Amino acid sequence: MKLVEWIKALTFFFQVLTFSFLFCFLFHSFLFFSFPLLSFPPFLLLFPTHLISLPLFFLMVNYEDIGQAPQCDYLRSEYAELRSRSNGNRSVAWSPDGSYFAWSCGRGYVYLYKWDSNQNKILRSSADSKATLSKQRIFDCGESVWSLAFSTLPEPDSSKQEVSSTHFRPRHINFKKYLTLAIGVNSGRIQLWNCHNGNLLCLLDDHTKLVRCLNFAPDGSQILVSGSNDGTLKLWDLDDDGNMTHTLHTPLKNIVYCCKFSPGARYLAACGEKRLVMIWKMKKPYEIFHRLAGHQNDVVSCDFSPDGVLLATASYDTRVIIWDIHEGRALRELGHLFPSPRPIFAGGCNSYYVRSVTFSRLGTYLGTVADDGYVRMWNLLSTSEDPESIAMVTNGLCCGFSPTGQVLAVGTRSGCVYFYTSQQRVPSLQHKCRQVIRKQRLANAFLPDDNMEDSDELCPSDGLKLSVPFYPQRYSWDCGLACSCMVLRFLDKNCNTVYSSDLKWLQCKESVWTIHLALLMKLHDVRHHFCTITLGVDKNYAKQSYYKDHFSEDERQVNQLFENAEEKGISLEKRSVELAEILEHLLEGNILICLIDYSVLACTGCFKEKEGCTLLKCFGNCINYYQGHFIVVCGYNKVKKLIYYMNPNDSHEEICSCSMELFDIARKRYGTDEDLLFIYKD
Template sequence: ARSRTVGELLAPTSPFDKKCGRENWTVAFAPDGSYFAWSQGHRIVKLVPWSQCLNNFLLHGTKNVANSISVRLSRQNSDSSQKNKPCEHIIDCGDIVWSLAFGSSVPEKQSRCVNIEWHRFKFGQDQLLLATGLNNGRIKIWDVYTGKLLLNLMDHTEVVRDLTFAPDGSLILVSASRDKTLRVWDLKDDGNMMKVLRGHQNWVYGCAFSPDSSILCSVGASKAVFLWDMDKYSMIRKLEGHHNDVVACEFSPDGALLATASYDTRVYVWDPHIGVILMEFGHLFPPPTPIFAGGANDRWVRSVSFSHDGLHIASLADDKMVRFWRIDEEYPVQVAPLNNGLCCTFSTDGSVLAAGQDGSVYFWATPKQVSSLQHLCRMAIRRVMPTSLVKNLPIPSKMVEFLCYQI
């Protein structure tokens, strides 16, 4: 099946605009669904209220898709204060932007309350930040509501390739760089750098927190997939299986699965607690043998994203296709065309996929499916129980396999 286009955001072009430097390496949604941000190429990041985007899409058709989303957003934001009413910002970061991440002082899961004490900036408990990683190794932190620069973090010596905030509202930021390191920053302590994580022998392409903020996954060149304990800042394990550079990673909403995308034409879905590959989504048929998977081909997977329903994964590859997969099916359930795509991510409510390409962004409606009660129960259990505890439960083996995503 072919995915339905919801809309697009096109970057302005000038007659003498160079192609190089216009790449859109990153797109991001705010945790509360209020904003969407993307790099327009060169030094510019655009921050747009997501409800405004949807209203613009409504003017160009696809009313049934966008209207249902805007209704949901209006309900989400109805209780928010008017002082933080979203407005559009264009931010000049001073250098080519490689990475973006939203950080909120409000925990994504309200069960974990974190007390935020700002040192230099006296903000409320509803602070929303945008971190931008630049070509010169700097990380700039912006106030999303005002568009003002708050912090300038300088420690990396190469391109900051990816950024991720801890989902617990602590405003802990992790950056991944071509200088082969990950750095942990505490933004509530004036951007103090807490730790340098070393272990990668080559460029670090991406990083992602588990939903409970206890584990960090980092991926990079030389087939590297590392898992880190973020309480002790120590490596838990290295995941072996890819045959080429690994460029993207993301945890499932319950933290029980980890998706990684690689230039070896595959997306692997792992059990991060035991380091086992549970699923493989191939983008080249027949799959290349290990000796050929390390070479250049037109099926390199550039990006992967986990939907918030825990059932669907989106991948973006060099064969000019976006694919939507179900975690229990071998072949894509939907596809969509996209030339030169570089990044993709699901919206906060999982109803839209955004994909970036040459300074522009394209949006598709995601596959709709009502989650079964069994799957919802599985996600609720796996949010609080790692695989080792699940396997010790006094329940039938088939139930254990289901809870471990093995059937």
């Protein structure tokens, strides 16, 4: 090529580059000045690396160079041609032994088929030659289906007894006799069906919104966990006729999209909207083990590795992250958009939303479904950033490996299911060694440690921690209301009216006294006992800066409440309470609300000094005079002489601790009146 032609080509290239730069600069200037929190300064475009990354953002991986996953079977829904929200196949499930496959095919129906593990196909009748099959078993749920889960296998000597489906709360059902299919529906109910005879065994009814996810504990304990749009996870014990045993709350009432037990049922993982990824210990009092941060958008699916030490999470930010649950850190990211979008764009890549993720039986493969029309199978033994094999599936919503790991089932929005065979690669020695090391580290996390403040290994008389759902205070004056919400959640009662109609009924405005909290407990039918050394308001408090701004109005109302306490049903007693009585109250499984001087209280678990802008943000600057504050006392450790409590003004939302001596000083300081509000479960 002549020199003149080279010059013309370069001139044209720089003209295009200049116009592209000007367009991007003007566009991002508009975004920055219109929405400064959602954009980045336009001067960043001056850096060449940023300019080059803009066109690369729209590039895709060339999937022609990647292997194609072979399809081995296909199920077509009768409602595939109908376009309705209730048609979507939101869940597929395999029985633990791989003999059954269930899918929600639309219109409130769940089909149950027998699966041939030898040929990797649905068992069809001789008359069937097409994809539309003769129904093996149909469960008519009567409303939209959102989630499915099989129970553990029935006991070998159990007889298949038929149970009537007319009892919504039956008694004495031995669920270990049946292979049970749990179905979560739109009304918030969970239907339990007998897979052998197709009868409805019972209904579990406590969620207020639709049930998005279900999972049985794999240890054979017949514990079922359910996650819902109401922001809660509930544990159900089928050995106790399906009664609910515990409720776990997400921090901000996040919608729970997926929940999974670890293989040994030691942990429970849940993910949801607002980047929620949490792991709980499945040992009372069900403490939070980790809160994993790394995704930039809603997290919609999660799954544990077969050894129980890795967790894979899929998000709308186009990524799958594999976590080490012992350390709570990300080990690897699998991107579905090349290059991965920056946080500002992570919520806008609608065509690359990752919908589902699942581990294979050996833990060497990972299956994912995304909105770009591809199913991906990732070889975790490889260091490649690309999947090992793919398949094209339109509108995929969910996926799940068979128990043998040979087949990946993919459910679609049209209600159809595609089955793809997966390679069975023998794990390398390096992979097996890593599994052993991770298991050992995870087991060591449960060993008692002299430096730990945990009281799980102590007998109840020496120490215990009661699991109290955290509720943060909203303003500078409402720590008592927040503590009341924690108490109501602890008792599985509704606290949604505390800040609205209840606060208006109390007429306490922005000054909450302990007598108000006692009245609030009475309003919610909570058995309580209020102990104080001062019946009414101490007139000397008018001289204290903490009370003086609203003392006159408070004095009149609070004194009237004390006078009418018996008439209003408040259990009230004038006396001082010793620490031994508090410990005895906690030993019985009860909690209490305590008024303390927060200027002298210090949490031994915090890794930084108490600062006015952090731990005392509701009271202004760090000062030494009295600062009244309510806390919920929920445990103790006699060996280490610690008191455990929940602080509504804390930032890490976990149980705090302080020495018993300091706790006694803080609760008996002048200004507290030694107020204690004992709460009883019964």
